[in-house]
Amino acid sequence: MPTTDTAAPSGSGFASASVPRHLARGGVGFGALIAAFALVPVFGPATLLLAPVGLVALRGCPMCWAIGLAETVSRGRLRRECTDGRCELKPASR
Numbered sequence: 001m002p003t004t005d006t007a008a009p010s011g012s013g014f015a016s017a018s019v020p021r022h023l024a025r026g027g028v029g030f031g032a033l034i035a036a037f038a039l040v041p042v043f044g045p046a047t048l049l050l051a052p053v054g055l056v057a058l059r060g061c062p063m064c065w066a067i068g069l070a071e072t073v074s075r076g077r078l079r080r081e082c083t084d085g086r087c088e089l090k091p092a093s094r
Helices: 019-038 045-057 062-074
Strands: 003-005 078-083 086-091
Touching (some): 019 062
Antiparallel strands (some): 078 086
16 A cells, blocks of 8 residues: 655754744855854954854755755645555656
8 A cells, every 4th residue: 555755844954944044044054154263363263163153054064055056946736645565756746
């Protein structure tokens, strides 16, 4: 018997509630990481304190943020359907 797995809005640890919110987190995260290293010659090593801010905004790593962006964009548009031990991604019917 085929099973359908539809993800709940809170089903992923990477996705955000909306694409604009996720992009805002990325802007803060990447901006803080870039500023942490680019401003060292001007303001000294104290600017490295921005690096943890950037990592927190990105939830740990830039790749995690990128995966979350893909999940946020695809949320509600794809579903996983498994039949006879074989799973496929298919467009969600609305």
